[in-house]
Every structure is written in structure tokens, then in C-alpha cells.
Amino acid sequence: MSVDSIYSDLTLKNGAKMALLVMDGLGDIATKDTDYKTPLEAANTPNLDALSKDSAMGRLIPAAHGITPGSGPGHLGLFGYDPLEVEVGRGVIEALGLGIKLEPGDIAARANFCSLDTNALVTDRRAGRIETELCEERCAILSEKIKRIMDAEVIIRPGKGHRFVVIFRGADLAGPLSDTDPHREGFPIAETQPENSNCDKSKKAAQIIGEFYKAALPLLQGMEPANGFLMRGIAHQPDIPTFDVRYSMRAACLAIYPMYKGLAQLVGMTKIEGLQDISEQFQKCIELYNDYEYFFVHHKYTDMYGEDGNFEAKTKAIEDFDAALPILLEKKPDVIAITGDHSTPCALKGHSWHPQPVLLYSANSGSDKLDRFTETNCNSGSLGIIEAKHLIRLMQANALMFDKFGA
Amino acid sequence: MSVDSIYSDLTLKNGAKMALLVMDGLGDIATKDTDYKTPLEAANTPNLDALSKDSAMGRLIPAAHGITPGSGPGHLGLFGYDPLEVEVGRGVIEALGLGIKLEPGDIAARANFCSLDTNALVTDRRAGRIETELCEERCAILSEKIKRIMDAEVIIRPGKGHRFVVIFRGADLAGPLSDTDPHREGFPIAETQPENSNCDKSKKAAQIIGEFYKAALPLLQGMEPANGFLMRGIAHQPDIPTFDVRYSMRAACLAIYPMYKGLAQLVGMTKIEGLQDISEQFQKCIELYNDYEYFFVHHKYTDMYGEDGNFEAKTKAIEDFDAALPILLEKKPDVIAITGDHSTPCALKGHSWHPQPVLLYSANSGSDKLDRFTETNCNSGSLGIIEAKHLIRLMQANALMFDKFGA
Secondary structure (H helix, E strand, C coil), X not given: CCHHXXXXXXECCCCCCEEEEEECCEECCCCHHHCCCCHHHHCCCHHHHHHHCCXXXXXXXXXXXXXXXCHHHHHHHXXXXXXXXXXXXXXXXXXXXXXXXXXXXXXXXXXXXXXXXXXXXXXXCCCCCCCHHHHHHXXXXXXXXXXXXXXXXXXXXXXXXXXXXXXEXXXXXXXXXXXXXXXXCCCECCCCCECCCCCHHHHHHHHHHHHHHHHHHHHHCCCCCCCEEEEEEEEEXXXXXXXXXXHCCCEEEECCCHHHHHHHHHCCCEECCCCCXXXXXXXXXXXCCCCCCEEEEEECHHHHHHHHCCHXXXXXXXXXXXXXXXXXXXXXXXXXXXXXXXXXXXXXXXXXXXXXXXXXXXXXCCCCCCCCCCHHHHHCCCCEEEEHHHHHHHHHHHCCCECCCCC | CCHHHHHHHHECCCCCCEEEEEECCEECXXXXXHXXXXXXXXXXXXXXHHHHCCEEEXXXXXXXXXXXXXXXXXXXXXXXXXXXXXXXXXXXXXXXXXXXXXXXXXXXXXXXXXXXXXXXXXXXXXXXXXXXXXXXXXXXXXXXXXXXXXXXXXXXXXXXXXXXXXXXXXXXXXXXXXXXXXXXXXXXXXXXXXXXXXXXXXXXXXXXXXXXXXXXXHHXXXXXXXXXXXXXXXXXXXXXXXXXXXXXXXXXXXXXXXXXXXXXXXXXXXECCCCCCHHHHHHHHHHCCCCCCEEEEEECHHHHHHHHCCHHHHHHHHHHHHHHHHHHHCCCCCEEEEECCCECCCCCCCCECCCEEEEEEECCCCCCCCCCCCHHHHHCCCCEEEEHHHHHHHHHHHCCCECCEXX
């Protein structure tokens, strides 16, 4: 019997409310350069501090020891799916983020316009980061002329800037396929290849994408700087048991950026649109309090400033989150987990493998007697240093959603 | 997709340098009798202390909870192989340590002379610990007379004291086989049996070893105290992916004792010969700095004195290591891990299951703000209490050898 089916058998639906509050890339490292402080330690966080006293803490290994995850695997882990088993293509995530409802067997690719020289070599992988409007125009041209390739329906949707998404539907296809992006300038557009060369559905998908290029590139001829395009993260939608089936909870996603909405939708959460900042996100949780059991709130800026290596701005992003937190605490959900989807240490200016700190508050969590939510305190918390995928089970346990196992 | 293949896919070869510094049997336990101090705590270690401030710490479970490993599994774990999956016979390790190049399908056994009475019962399992010279003489007699058994070539090589190694080659054999050592005096030499009784190659190996005894024992008749011999750890060389293939690093072994050289060679490290003490070992790292990416340095004496229950001598062995450390730190490899292969608590006078402390230093490790490297401090480090096999992946991550996983 798998652990998942044991959890499933023990699950009681009790209407408890829980909130997963993700400060993207929250975790950081203490170094000599920052006087051995992390942004969490440097930040002024009275509301987190108050919560800390009555919380359990620990650290979450996002995917596996030493592995630096992208946002996809990072969030899938927090949602309770093993990110090493559930591989989701970036194309699928982007498509979901743009509000495209994918069907089983759809192949989705993340695409972006690029510049090609007269020898068909890529001179700018992002076409000078053209404006969204120009991207929309180009996509309209492609959509107008290319409706089908072989027996696959082709759906093209513009995103922000130079980005767009292409879906190939209804031809019994499978991914994943290699990128057509050569990943450096001065090289031609690469030919996509099935990752599993024995898979007939993938081979067909690669053939269709080859034909798509033959049809599309002539339409863009002379349209510098966006006279070509590259495709990445080409894959089909994975078959994932959705949130309500797996956890017996109705889940809402309160995110601002498309990628996180896409990820949440992939596991069956309802996207809430039109939110602008963390105060609105928390406010919306309160408004929708009776409609869902699980609220996923995503705060992007900790990651963004971590990527910039901007310690002060990351610290400020944490303080903004902290300042808005009382809006949510007015209702005080039964269980609150606060964490990151991975670490984005300022010193590394990028995602990292360091386990992210996690705080778990409920009436049943017990107190670890740690008076602030910091990486160092989390090292000695009662949750231990565990894989992120276990968090949701601890949240459910704290919500008293599990019956006793065995007599 | 296995975790190993994910790591493999993400690996970037970047020439970063790393050092695994093993103080054998380092871990210890604090007891009332030692005023609740461990040797690491009692030792004066200014250089380890200085490194501690900028390091991450944790503890390593050598094989599995509660399992006390030998040096083989202990080191295989540190080298990133699951010691519960990769079983390496002691005979193979000894043979490698003696510089015998094993071929695929070779069966190697660790042997030692013993004393037999007139009823062929073992009266001394180590033949009064005869001198190496006598061992060499006896081995020469056996080698001279026994070149083949059935279709297997027989190779006999003397070791230190009463120990020797026997290899059976070229007859399509397999192990592992049970020991012929009865493990107590007063019993006859045991008949070896295949561990897997359905394996024809192992059955044949058992038959060949039986015939080898029939040929060899008469040659030793009357040669008391070494008129018999016992065999242990009878097995074939396992098929292990080597270090360069698995980790994309050239690895050097800087050990003094044959066993550790053998283990390192088994996973494809290059043995560096002629080293006498820890200063020379560190010095050699510096000399070979450009030739390898991974340096395995083995310090034996912590274990040896732990086995003796000699707290002061174990403490001194740690201090000797600490005093020599600056030789290596002159180059400051990008990543330094300092740990044991298991614990050898003085109070237990032997190996134990207690997780060994580990210190991981790099520019990217972050600081756990622990000012000394001790068992107790390691309990609250950011690495957590994890299986030893994960260490090398954390070292690679700290060396920035892994690409991001997923988008």
C-alpha cells in the first residue's frame, strides 16, 4: 500500500481552513559579507515574530539534496507532489498561466520571438525584447495562416513581451521534446528531438513541430527583429491527481504572476484573477473564506530581489509581507504554513539548493519556543529538515484531517 | 527517471576543486565518564574552529538507522553509493588494497592463517598472529603448488601479519559466499556456501573453494602454528559506476592504509602512494592540485584510538589533523567536507551506528553560526541528520556543479 493511499484512506473532510503562504525564494544564507545575517534575520517582522512563538518550525528540501529547483518543481513539492516524479514542462505551465485550458494529450511549448541573420543564425534570442503589442501582431499573423499541421490543431497565444505559447492538439502526441532554442547566439534554431527516442507519439510530435517551423518561418521573413522564434519546455500535460481528489479540499490560488497561477491550476486549484499586491491577496482570502478550504498565496518579490542580489530590497519584500499579514490573521485560518518554494540567496543571485525555512502554525502545532522565524531557528525546529512534499500532510494533520492509523 | 540520472543530467563540469577529509571513526558520544565531552569537544582545534564559522553542519547516518557499518559501507556512503545496495566483499577491498588489479568475474577472498589441532579444529583463528615474513613463506608454498583449481586461475598474495588474499579468476564465477571462518575457536573450518543458492556461478565458486582447501591444507600439514587458513568476505568485484562517470570529476585518494586505497580504487579513484602522515597527505593535495578535482584524504588514527577506548589519544589524533589542516587551506579548495566514515565511540571501543558529525565549507554553504565543529553543534546544523550518501551531492551543489532542475 502506498503512503499516498494510506493518507487518502485516513482523510476526514472537516472543513478546516488552511493557508499556504509562499514567499518565493525566501531562504537565504548567512555570510561574512552580510555580517552573518539573512534577509529574514535582518527584516523587522513583528507579525511573523508574534506567530513564531506558537509555531513549529523546520526546513524544507525543495526537490532532493543538492538540487536547485525551478519554480515548477519548487511549488509542486509544496503542493505535495514529488517533483522528481511529476515533471511538468514549462510550456504547460505557461499555457495554464495564460488561461488556456489544456486537454489530455496536448503538447504545449513555451515560445519566444528571436532575431535571425541572413544565414538563419540566431543573433538575439529574445528579439530585442519586443513589446507585447508587436508580439500580439506576430502571433495573429501565425494564427491566421496556420490552423493545422498534419492532423494536429495548432493554437498560438501571445504572452508578455517577446513570449508566446504554442499548443498542438488532438493528434495523440507525447512529450517531452528537446528545445529548439540553441541557448546561445550565433547558432541556428535547433531541431527538436524526443527525449525518449522509442516513443512513437513523441516522434510524431517532433515531426509536427518540424513542419510547423517550415510553415511559420516564411511568414516572418523580413520582419526583423522578430523574424524567427524559439521553443522551450515542449511537453504534454502530465496526468496529476487534482487537489480536491488527493486532499479533499477546495483550493484557491491567489497569485499575481501567470506562472504560479498555471502551476496551481495544473493541480486543480481555482485561479483568482485581478490581484495587484499582497494586501489584496490576503484581503481576497478573507472574502472567499467560506468558498475554499485551502488558500495558496504567492508573494513574488523576495525571489525577484534575491535574483538581483539586492539584500535590502529582499528584506523590504519580507517586511511588506509581514505588514500585510494581519489582514489574513483577522480570520486566523486553522493552519498557516509560511515558507518559500526554494531559496534564492542574495549572494548567489539565483535559486539554490539550500532548504527553505518553514513555519507551521495551528492550535495543534505546539510551540518550538523559537521567538523569530529565521533560517537558523528553523534548523532546530520540531519539523526537522525534510522534503517539501511532506508539508501538506503536516498541514492536514494540524487541521485534524487524518484519522488514526491502526488501532 | 531515477534520482541518480537526474543528478547526472544536471551535472556541469566546471573544474571546481573539492576535498573530502575523513577522520576515520570520528564521531563519539558524550557520557558521564568523560564529563559529557566527546573527543571533538575536548580537542584543541583552532583551525577547525576558524572554518566552522563559515560552514554548514549536520550529521551523517552511515548506512541506515541503527546500523553499525564496517569501513567499506562507511566509505561507500561518503563516496555517494548506497551502501545497502552496493555490497563489496572484504576480500575485494583487501585485494585492491594490496594493489591487485581485479578483473570482472574475479572472486576475491580475505584469508588468514590459523592453527588447527589434530582433529582439524581451529585452536587459534589467527595462528598466533605470525610475522609477515612467515606469512609470505607460506603463501609462496601455496602459490608454487597451486596455479589452477578446475578451470580457475588461483592468485595468492600475502598481506600483513597472518593475512593474505586469494583470487579465483577466469572461470565465470560469482559471489558472495559464506565465510569458511567458524568465527570461534574449537570448531572446524566451515564449508563455504553461496548466499544465493540458485546461482550456478556461485555454486561453482563454492565447489572451487572446496577443491582449493583439499589441495592447500595438505601442503601446510605440520607447519604449526600456521597449518590451516580461514576465508572471509568471499565475493566478486561489484559493477560500480566509477567516480569520473558518475560525478564528472577526476578523484585522487590520499590514504596510508591499504584498505582505504582499495575502496577508493574500487570507485575509480587514483591511489597516491608513499604517504606517511597527515601533513604529507595534505601536502600531496597541493602538489597534485591541478591534476584532480576531488581529493579524498583519510586519517586513520581517530578510529584506531577509539577502538582502544583511548579518549586522550583519539583527542590527540584530532588535534594532529587540525594542526596539519593549514597545509591544505593554503589552496582552500572550493568545497571542503570534514567528517568520519562512521562513529567509533571510546566508550564502545568499536564502530557504532551514531551519525558522524559533518562540516561542509564553501563560499556558498552559508554559515550555520556554529563556532565549533562538534557532535552537539552538528545536531542543529542546516544539513540536518541525513544519510551519508547525500554528502557528495551537497558537495557538488556547493561547487555549483548542478544546473537548475525544471523551469
